[in-house]
Amino acid sequence: MERNDFASFIEAFRDKIAVLFTERNDENRMGITRGLPPYVLRQVLEDDPLKVYIPKEYGGRGGKIHEMLTLMEASSYQSLPLALMLGINGGLFLQPVANYALDEAKSNVFKRFIEQKNLGGLMITEPDFGSEALKMQTVFSKSDNRYSISGTKHWAGLTGWADFWLMTAREKSNSGELGRDIGFFIHDTNNGGIDVEEYYNNLGLYMIPYGRNRVNISVPSGYRLQPKTTGISMMLDLLYRSRLQFPGMATGFLHRLLDEAINHCKTRFVGGVSLFNYDQVKERLANLQSYFTSSSAMSSYIAENIHSGEDISRFDILANSVKPVVTDYMQEAAQSFLQLVGAKGYRLDHLAGRSLVDSRPFQIFEGSNDILYQQVTESVFKLMRKSKINNLYDFFKSYVHTHKAVDYFKDLFNFEVDHKMAQRNLVQLGRTIGRLITMNLTIDLGSKGFNTDMISNSLKVLQNE
Incomplete structure (x- = not known):
């Protein structure tokens, strides 16, 4: 699909969900109701937004990363849960199917998504194995031309709703031992076999x-x-590809909070003075604007440099930096928005309160942020050993995702690394590296003509962080 055609589609989609969530329904009332009214879901899927994840040869739009990110941004501006719902279908189900399934499965799955508006999800996490997913106890064995799979899974988004599940399991040998590798299987829920024991x-x-x-x-x-x-x-x-699409959701969400915060501060008066004129308020708004700019920078880079079908299993440093940084920003932005709105925002039926609890799990699922920050540091150390570089500044000066930003912090990074540093220090250093990479991406965005004031503000906030 050509860019102009997609632009028309996404404009119509924005308008439709705006009407659905603000005119035909009260988004605050919807936000405190479990699930989604069936007619709203039908209306959302009516124009086939999930086609952006489906290859052209199967009737889709071609799986272009920039279209996926734009869809996420448009959805999350109106509703973060809606964006996540579409992201689960796209990033965690349709993309893996497009990249790794046999034609027999692709034809059936994609046809049902387009013609019957089906939904799909991913089951990895187990009650005793969350961060330790590689030790999952769900097992599979093969007999004739079928795989038998059994176990317990939880915290899979769209539980009880999905028409298809991407199921993960380890192979069980004749001796009862579990293999180290992970198998992925497409399950059609029409065939039964998945019982919801509890809704959370x-x-x-x-x-x-x-x-x-x-x-x-x-x-x-x-x-x-x-x-x-x-x-x-x-x-x-699969996971890195999904993490790299988080900035799409984050950008729309942060844009909405920034717009709402500015509007509130301009119309709210305290002591006869607009909130907008208070110095502390200006700092909070500057931070919100910075988070939005940085998230936009991430999206811009990913749209231009990550391609459908490309194996990105080695993009660990970028993926494991982008996801925790941008989800930290989502939560910090929600905290600031609630602080600006005050007591009336401390409700689930207000965007401020709802944003706080809706954005919090993004720091946990698809890799707990603390763990990802540690992994970023460990990945950097691994590259340093491979390059025989022991000075952190020297490494960052030569590394593609940091070389433009590191001179802002030469004194901070000019030291020999201790490869045996304590875990808390690995996490803290990873948090710093993530923001250095974010700064590098923001500088890149500035070179493309993005608003110079917003870039300058974002770089200032990142330096202070």
Whole structure:
């Protein structure tokens, strides 16, 4: 699909969801109701937004990253849970199917998504194995032309709703031992075998159902994803690809909070003076603007440099930096917005309060931010050893994602690294590296003609961080 055609589509989609969430319904009332009214979901899917994740040869728009990010941005401006719902379908189900499934499975799945408006999700997490996903206890075995899969999964978005699940499991040998690799299987819920044992009362994201599922399914051999190397590498590719699309959701969400905060501060008077004129308020607004600019910089880079079908399992430093930094910004922005709005925002039926609980889990799922920051540091150390560089500044000066920003902090990074530093220091250094990479991306965005005042403000905030 040509860019102009997509521009027309996304403009119409923005208008439709704005009407759905603000005119035909009260978004604040919808925000405190579990699930989503069926007619709203039908209206959202009516114009096939999920086609952006489907290859052209199967009737889709071609799986262009910039279109996926734009869809996420448009959706999250109106509703963060709606954007996540579309992101689960696209990033965690349709993209892996497009990249790794056999034609037999692709044809069926994509046809049902387009013609029947089906939904799909991903099941990885288990009650005893969240961050330790590689130790999952869900097992599979093969007999004739089918795989039998059994276990327990939880916290899968769209629990009880999805028409298809991408199920993960480890192979069980005849001796009962579990293999180290991970298998991915496409399960059609029409075939049964997934029982929801409990629906969770999730703290936020009321629109999306979560729960605990008992799994006992049978999947045709043609519905197993085919990794290019190993299942673990395929899982990393899947997760990194998804993490790199978080800035799409974040940019729309941050844009909405910035717009709402500015409007509130201009119309709210305290002591006869507009909130907008208070110095502390200006600082909060400057931070909100910085978060939006940095998220936009991430989206711009990813749209231009990450391609559909490309194996990105080695993009660990970028993916593991972008996701925690931008989700930290989402939560910090929500905290600031609530602080500016005050007591009337401390309600689930107000955007400020809802944003706080809706954005919080983004720091946890698809990799806890503390763990990802540690992994960023460890990945940098690994590259330094490989390059035989021990001075952090020297490494950052030569590294593609930091070389433009590191001179702002030469004194800070000019030291020999201790590869055996304590875990808390690994996390803290990873947090710093993530913001250095963000600054580098923001400088890149500035060179493309983005608003110079916003770039300058963002660089100033990043330096202070």
